[in-house]
Amino acid sequence: MKKKIIAPFALTLLFALVSCGTTTTDSLPGGGSNGGGQTSQQGTSTIEFFGWGSAEEQENFQTLVDAFMAENPDVRVIYSATDASGYMTTLRNRGSSLPDVFYMPDYEFMAWADSGRLYDMSNDVTQAELDSVWKLSTDMYRYDRSTTTLGTGPLFALPKDLGPYLLVYNKTLLQQIITEKGLTIGLPDPHVPMTWAAFRNYLKAIKKDNVFGIGSYEMMHAIYSNNADYWDATVRQQRITDPNFVNAIQFIADLHLVDGVMPSPSQQNSMNAYQRFLNGGAVFAWMGAWDLKAFWNQVTFDFDVIPTPVGPAAGAKSTSWVGSVGYAVSKNSRQIGAAMRLAKYLTFNEESARLNYKLGQAMPNVKAIAENDWVNNIGLEGRSLLPENKQLFIDTVNQTELIAGKNRSRYYLYDNTAILDFEDSLEPVFSGAKTAQQFMREYASSFQDDLDENASYLY
Amino acid sequence: MKEKDKTKTLTPAKRKSNFTRHEERVANLFILLPMIGFLIFTLASFGFGFYQSFTNFNPVRQETKWIWFENYKTLLKDKNFKDAALNTVLLMASIPIGITLGLLLAVYLKNLAKGSKLLSLLYYLPAITSAVAVNIVWRYIFNAEFGFINSFFGLKIDWIGVDFWFIKIALWIKGVWSALGVTMILYLAGLNNIPLEYYEAASVDGASKWQQFIHITIPLLSPTTFYLVVTAIIGGLQSFAEAQIFANGQKGARTIVWYIWERGIYMSKYGLASAASFLLATFIIIITIIQFRRTKVLDV
Numbered sequence: 230m231k232k233k234i235i236a237p238f239a240l241t242l243l244f245a246l247v248s249c250g251t252t253t254t255d256s257l258p259g260g261g262s263n264g265g266g267q268t269s270q271q272g273t274s275t276i277e278f279f280g281w282g283s284a285e286e287q288e289n290f291q292t293l294v295d296a297f298m299a300e301n302p303d304v305r306v307i308y309s310a311t312d313a314s315g316y317m318t319t320l321r322n323r324g325s326s327l328p329d330v331f332y333m334p335d336y337e338f339m340a341w342a343d344s345g346r347l348y349d350m351s352n353d354v355t356q357a358e359l360d361s362v363w364k365l366s367t368d369m370y371r372y373d374r375s376t377t378t379l380g381t382g383p384l385f386a387l388p389k390d391l392g393p394y395l396l397v398y399n400k401t402l403l404q405q406i407i408t409e410k411g412l413t414i415g416l417p418d419p420h421v422p423m424t425w426a427a428f429r430n431y432l433k434a435i436k437k438d439n440v441f442g443i444g445s446y447e448m449m450h451a452i453y454s455n456n457a458d459y460w461d462a463t464v465r466q467q468r469i470t471d472p473n474f475v476n477a478i479q480f481i482a483d484l485h486l487v488d489g490v491m492p493s494p495s496q497q498n499s500m501n502a503y504q505r506f507l508n509g510g511a512v513f514a515w516m517g518a519w520d521l522k523a524f525w526n527q528v529t530f531d532f533d534v535i536p537t538p539v540g541p542a543a544g545a546k547s548t549s550w551v552g553s554v555g556y557a558v559s560k561n562s563r564q565i566g567a568a569m570r571l572a573k574y575l576t577f578n579e580e581s582a583r584l585n586y587k588l589g590q591a592m593p594n595v596k597a598i599a600e601n602d603w604v605n606n607i608g609l610e611g612r613s614l615l616p617e618n619k620q621l622f623i624d625t626v627n628q629t630e631l632i633a634g635k636n637r638s639r640y641y642l643y644d645n646t647a648i649l650d651f652e653d654s655l656e657p658v659f660s661g662a663k664t665a666q667q668f669m670r671e672y673a674s675s676f677q678d679d680l681d682e683n684a685s686y687l688y
Numbered sequence: 689m690k691e692k693d694k695t696k697t698l699t700p701a702k703r704k705s706n707f708t709r710h711e712e713r714v715a716n717l718f719i720l721l722p723m724i725g726f727l728i729f730t731l732a733s734f735g736f737g738f739y740q741s742f743t744n745f746n747p748v749r750q751e752t753k754w755i756w757f758e759n760y761k762t763l764l765k766d767k768n769f770k771d772a773a774l775n776t777v778l779l780m781a782s783i784p785i786g787i788t789l790g791l792l793l794a795v796y797l798k799n800l801a802k803g804s805k806l807l808s809l810l811y812y813l814p815a816i817t818s819a820v821a822v823n824i825v826w827r828y829i830f831n832a833e834f835g836f837i838n839s840f841f842g843l844k845i846d847w848i849g850v851d852f853w854f855i856k857i858a859l860w861i862k863g864v865w866s867a868l869g870v871t872m873i874l875y876l877a878g879l880n881n882i883p884l885e886y887y888e889a890a891s892v893d894g895a896s897k898w899q900q901f902i903h904i905t906i907p908l909l910s911p912t913t914f915y916l917v918v919t920a921i922i923g924g925l926q927s928f929a930e931a932q933i934f935a936n937g938q939k940g941a942r943t944i945v946w947y948i949w950e951r952g953i954y955m956s957k958y959g960l961a962s963a964a965s966f967l968l969a970t971f972i973i974i975i976t977i978i979q980f981r982r983t984k985v986l987d988v
Contacts, residue, residue, distance in 0.1 A: 321747035321956050344749045495849030498936060499832050646955060650768070656850050656939065686746075 274567040275305045279328035281316040285522075289588050293581050297574045304567045327559035329568040333386045335369055335553045336639035339379060342372035343643065343687065347385040348558040353569045354384065358577050362594045363626050366391040369636065370555045377687045379641065386555030387576040390519070390591035393551045393625035393634050394447065396537055397516040397616070401530035402509055406435045419618040422454075422536035422547035422631060425480055432490035435512055442490035444502025444511035447537075448652065451477040453548035453635050455540030459648070459676075464641050465684050467677045469651070469669045473542040478658055479665035480540065486661045494659045517552065518622055522589030525612060533616045536632050549625050551634035583608060592622050599623060643686040647679035741962035748956075759963035769964060772947040775931075775940065778856055780924040782863035787916050789864060790871025795905065797872070798879045808876065815869035823933035826862045848935055855940035859930055871916055878912040879905070914983050918976060925972050944968050 280290060287310045294308045311319050317337055320327070333341060341347055359367050366388035373382030398417065407414060412434055417423065423431065432442030452458065457473035460466060468474060484491040492505065506514035507527055516524070516534065524532065539547045556572040558565065575581055582593040586603050593599040602608060604619050625634040639645050654672060657663040663671075741759055745752045763769045793811065797804040814822060829836045830847035838845060847858040882905065890900050906913075928945040935941030937950075944964060952961025 318953055318956070324747075325750060340748045346748070346750075493846075493849075495832055495846040498849060498938065646957075649955070653768075653939075660850050 273303055273305050274564045275307065276329035276562070276564045276567050276571065278306050278308045278571060279320070279331040280308075280310045281313040281332060282310050283312075286310075286588075286590065289584065289590065293575060293584060294571075296580065297571055300574070301567075301570060304564075304570065306571060325561070327561065329562040329564055330556055330558055330571050332389065333370075333555040333557035335555070336637060336642075336645065338370060338386065338555065338640065339372065340643050340686075341557065342370075342385045343374060343377065345374070346560055348560045348562065348565060348568075349383040349385060350387065350558065350569065350572070351384045354387070354573065358573070361577060361596060362388060363391050363596060365551065365626055365634065366553055366594065369553055369640070386557040387572050388594055389554045389556055389575065390585070390594060391551060391553045391626055392517040392519055392592060393549050393622050394450075394515055394517045395534040395549055395621060395625065396450075396513060397506070397532050397534050398513045399506065399509065399511075399530050400533050402440070403435065403512050406437055406440070406512070410435070410437075416533075417535045419533065419535055419621065420631075423538045425455075425538050425540050428538040429484070429488055429490070432484070432513070433488055436488075436490055439510065441492050441505065441511040442488075443484065443513035444492065444505040445497055445514070446481045446484055446491060447515050447550070448478070448481065449550045449635075449638055450515075450537045450548065451481050451540065453550065453633075454537050454545055455480075456542040456545040459638055459651075460641070460680060465680060467673055467680055469676055470673050473540070473545075475665045475669050476542070477540060478655070478669070482658050482661070482665060485659065494656060518586075518592040519590055525589055534618050534621050536621060546633050547631055548633040548635050550637040551626060552637055592626075642683050644683045647676060647683055650679060651676055737962045737965060740959055741966050742959070744957075744959045747958070755959070759959045760967070762960060763963055763967065768942075769944075769947055771939065772942045772944050775856075776925060776927070776943040779859055779863065779927065779930070779941075779943065780921065781856075782860040782867070783917070783920045783924060785860070786864040786867035787871055787913065787920070790868050790916075791875050791909070791913075793868065793872045794875035794879055795901070797876060808873065811872050812869040814866050815873070819866075819929045820933055822862075822866060823929050826858075826865075827934050827936075830858045830862075848938060848941075850939070852940050855935060855938055859934065859941060862930070862934065867920065874912050874916060875909060878909045882908045910983075914979070918979055921975060921979070922972055925968060925975075 278294065280287075282290065287308075290310070291308055294306045298304060298306055316332065317334070320331060327346065333347070367384065368380045369391075370386035370388065371382050371384050372379055376382075400416065403416060406412075414431065414434055417431070435442055452474055455473045455477040457471055457477055458468055459474070460468050481491075485493050492500075492502075492511075500508075500510070502511060502514050503520075505511045507523075509530070516532075536547045537549045539545050556575055558568045558572055562568050576594055579595055579598055582595040582598045583602065585591050586593050586598070587608050593603050600623060604623060606612070606615055606619075609615065621632070624632050628634065638648050642648060651672070654675075655668070658665050658668045742754060742756055743752045744755050744758070797808055797811075800807070827848065830838075832838060832844075832846040832849060835847070837843065837847070845854055847854050849855065886904050886908075887900055890904060895903070926945050927943050928949065931937065931941045931943050931946035932949070937946070942950075945968070948961045948964045948968070951957045951964065
């Protein structure tokens with residue numbers, strides 16, 4: 230009797246396990262190619278390309294992939310994508326069977342490059358190709374595993390895009406407020422950064438019922454633009470008690486607590502700054518080049534970008550963070566050649582760059598396209614809502630005398646816990662329960678512990 | 689005569705007819721799939737999670753290091769975990785209120801001459817509505833700037849903000865409302881099972897309605913109450929949607945399961961999240977055992 234029970238039990242178990250494990254190349258979207266690409270009997274390489282994005286963005290990428298396959302008939306690309314929020318979890322859970330080509334956000338790059346699971350592309354890319362795109366973006370994906378140093382050494386990803394995050398304002402609303410209130414101020418200077426004091430005065434001057442001066446203030450912009458940072462050059466010693474750092478945080482808190490020109494933390498929680506800006510509830514907010522598509526679709530007002538205000542600290546320079554996503558290739562891919570061809574096509578191809586910006590998705594990777602076509606709105610005829618000061622995106626990437634761009638803080642960490650917990654703990658400062666100085670003094674040891682834990686992964 | 693003797697020597701198992709044996713096989717096949725599901729997705733996952741709670745698995749490096757009780761030590765030192773545990777316990781304060789109101793509502797509907805079925809249906813609606821939808825709607829109701837409650841009462845309370853207590857009051861109100869339907873329906877079923885003769889006899893003896901309620905209704909509904917309390921406490925300890933959807937991750941609403949999600953899924957600290965899961969599971973098991981031991985309602 231026992232045998233009779235065990236037999237169907239074992240069969241069903243076997244069936245269940247086999248069903249879980251069965252994957253065919255044709256049913257791969259979102260699945261996997263079990264450790265890299267495959268070569269079919271006809272000599273066609275099949276590779277998997279995995280990314281994220283909205284349905285519209287996925288359609289755009291499918292178009293690019295189709296164009297690549299038309300030019301490379303020996304390569305078959307299976308493209309799939311997920312939503313951005315679940316992308317990294319999905320990628321991590323793929324275990325050892327990574328896709329052949331996949332997105333690698335800058336803030337996760339260090340851990341992945343350090344793991345040795347990314348293919349070293351250094352010998353597959355020519356200097357001329359590298360020179361055709363932004364240096365900041367290619368340096369971002371260099372990592373020396375022997376010294377655990379970012380920005381130098383082998384190249385582990387090619388940039389998909391490079392996005393400075395800039396201060397944007399609702400030009401229509403601002404002009405209306407200036408006229409209504411009979412103010413003598415003009416529109417903000419598009420080239421010369423305001424000082425913090427000037428910016429606060431400006432926001433106070435345009436203050437109006439139900440309209441905030443600014444929806445929120447980006448923490449990194451304030452810290453970087455006051456010649457401060459979270460840590461020292463080795464990222465092993467905390468610097469949050471540095472007066473420049475403390476003043477930057479207090480500056481943000483005071484925009485609400487003292488000046489009343491920015492929503493309270495709870496108001497920001499009930500409606501985020503981006504939405505408030507789109508609804509005309511805030512004059513200033515922050516935007517990346519990738520927001521253009523949403524702005525074209527959703528806003529009915531003119532807008533423009535200006536440099537980040539600069540703090541009073543000695544040596545301070547208007548600095549915005551610059552984010553990026555790269556194309557990485559799995560070291561274990563069985564079709565490295567085909568995978569690299571796809572990554573290079575998406576990075577260096579001019580048509581790909583043009584399509585990307587026409588869809589409002591990114592500032593072009595290819596410098597020549599960005600500096601000529603994109604800045605001059607070539608191919609964007611008919612779009613009425615364009616920021617006039619597009620050059621600022623390029624200046625931020627190129628670094629001028631007055632303006633700079635810098636990687637976001639999470640880029641420098643192996644483990645993001647230190648930043649996530651720090652930002653999560655700042656509420657007493659923004660609600661006025663503690664001054665920034667008090668808080669930093671109390672939180673410094675906890676932050677140092679997190680940095681020590683981060684270092685433990687590397688040293 | 690021969691047949692009779694043969695029957696006498698058969699063991700009970702052998703006496704089973706072919707039909708019974710066939711029926712057993714079919715029955716075993718019916719439970720086979722759920723059993724496989726349980727073994728793979730519950731028991732094996734449970735065992736793997738327990739093992740993982742002693743490791744610091746790094747999904748990027750694909751490395752697993754055995755670190756003994758380090759994850760548990762980290763949890764006990766972590767302020768975020770302690771805050772989440774405190775929030776979880778405090779948010780369960782809505783359970784007795786919900787159960788009491790559900791009981792009163794059931795008694796009221798039972799005695800209602802007309803419209804009780806319609807009202808029961810209306811009160812039960814929250815129970816069959818998606819938790820996500822409910823949390824989104826309540827989020828709008830409690831919105832500080834344009835929410836219904838502040839607008840209607842002319843208040844300026846930041847319900848879902850940084851204040852420790854306001855967010856809990858909002859969650860208690862929402863929790864009571866959400867639980868009312870199920871509580872009411874179960875109590876209504878329990879009330880219908882109480883023989884009317886008990887009330888008639890009590891009336892003849894001169895017992896007031898209140899005395900009947902205290903001495904007949906409540907004791908005879910104790911199995912229902914026990915079930916509601918046990919399931920509500922287990923559900924309360926596992927609450928997540930309130931923290932994630934209603935409160936958008938605000939500190940005052942973060943629960944243990946939210947912490948597990950944040951550390952495990954968002955930060956990929958699977959070992960730490962597994963350790964937190966095991967502490968929570970252990971706590972739930974202990975609480976449930978205590979409840980079963982303290983009550984006599986299931987002894988009947």
